[in-house]
Amino acid sequence: MYKVVTPKSDTEFEAYFHFRWAHLRQPWNFPPGSEKDEYEQVAEHRTIVNGKGDIIACGRVHLNTAEEAQIRHIAVHPDHLRKGLGQMIMDALENVAKELGAIRAVTNSREVSIDFFSACGFVVEREAPNELGMLRRQQMVKKLTENNTLVLHPKWCKSLQQTWTDTIPITEHMGIKLYQYTGRTLETRASLNKNINVHGTMFAGSIFSLATLTGWGMIYLQLKERGLTGDIVLGDGDIHYHKPITMKPRAICNIETLSGKFKPLEKGEKARFALNVDILDGDNAVAEFEGVFWVLPEQTEA
Template identity: 40%
Template sequence: MNTLRAPNSTEEFSQYYHLRWKILRQPWQQPEGSEQDQQEQSALHRMIVDEDNKVLAVGRLEKVTEQQGQIRYMAVDDNMQGQGLGQQIIRALEQQASMLGITEIVLNAREQALGFYEKLGYKMRGYSHTLFGDVKHYSMTKKIPVHAQDQLSKSQALQAIWHDTIPLSKAMNLQISYFDSLKLITRCDTDFNQNLHHTMFAGSIYTLATLTGWGWVYLTLHEQQDKGVALDGDIVLADANIRYHSPIKSLAYGQVVQADVSGNFDNLLQGKNARIKLTAHVYCGENIAATFNGSYFILPRE
């Protein structure tokens, strides 16, 4: 049985890149290593492996602008052509793009792949370039729908609160990309938040993580209200620490998942403070760049 996921070890990335090279570079006598570029660490990668963990298909998503992403390096093993693996990779990358607030995908398709992408909804915009003096590429685009549309109004309300009451969040262009009760993803303008090393400023990372955690508490509290539970309160950060693991150059986003949250709102029903503890991660591509542990109090309103 085949599995679609991200590579998660040095060995898996080695196999992932080897298939990319074998399909996209070797036929034109290009050396191994030529299939990689400077965006690998900040991009999102997906692959399909069989039951023996052999890599069968690969693809990559990178950020172009805050709302535009690019799919690159699509490759399927020669022996697995025509089995829908490429389509599965594309769909997975589109889903990730939508969850990160990307609303348009661009790509450069080889001439023989134009029909494949057109069937998936991509529109050709014209000639792009010729690779190795032989392989013609054409520019294609596709609009991506907003993910979790039913949560959009709550997300917009929360963003308005942030931008109206926390000037830094507005300057950072902090946005909610996705929320479905199990996961919250936020993002900000990585280019604006750069330091002198052209990586994301530590203070901006801390702000992104703090407000991602605050946002989780806000949205889950309002979900309880939607169910008819009379809960309300002011959310404050009581205690926090953050650990920075690696620099962020692009595609930065914050994330909280339900499995990393403890506590509940029950005390509010008795007019007492409620407490929520959680872990928020800030990612650069597939990699966790910072880990934030925070404790939030919800203070009942009189």
């Protein structure tokens, strides 16, 4: 049984770096320590361990820019090749890159690894600087796509995302994306990296914006469900912060919290709706938002 693990303790990191050196540096006669660089502290590290807890694969990802992630140091133990572990560690690192807000991934591949990265969806873009002054490499690029758990009515969800992009351009810069819609629950996510303050946590204003857009989005999709249209505006919003967000910003709105009637819109009148949005950092609740929205009937020309 294999599982992806994030090294945390000093002992785990020591074993992780030793594995990296043994499989990526020692074969070229480079000394211990040569496997590390200046990005270790700002990178995300992952290993794959077997049932005994032994490391059998590893990899690392860090951001070059807010939208570009670089994947490095992919290694699989020779005794465990051709078992899909390379793809497994790549999937884990790409998911981390998406959570950080990256829209593309790059890697500098040695000639012997080009086929592997090509199989993972990367394409050669240009020649990269030699590694350690001697190993020739090619820079390869892959566009990252969302891997939503479940999206009901994908056309409506795509329309909602596009509406945010077209009418509220800041959502694109904040990395706010519709992650899941089941008909009863709407979940959105944002990039922490694009909304981080000097304390390494998410701006309070960004949290408020994420909550507001999630509530706005729930009403938008409920209008679609009923074949109605209208201009959605925020009437009042109140948020209670309990803990800072330091990892994975998420916002969840459940249909059970939505109150209001759609009948007035059918008569060409404005309608009032209230709802709640839960803000989480990963699986930890950190804030609650209570919002009042008005839906104004679209004006028709006389």
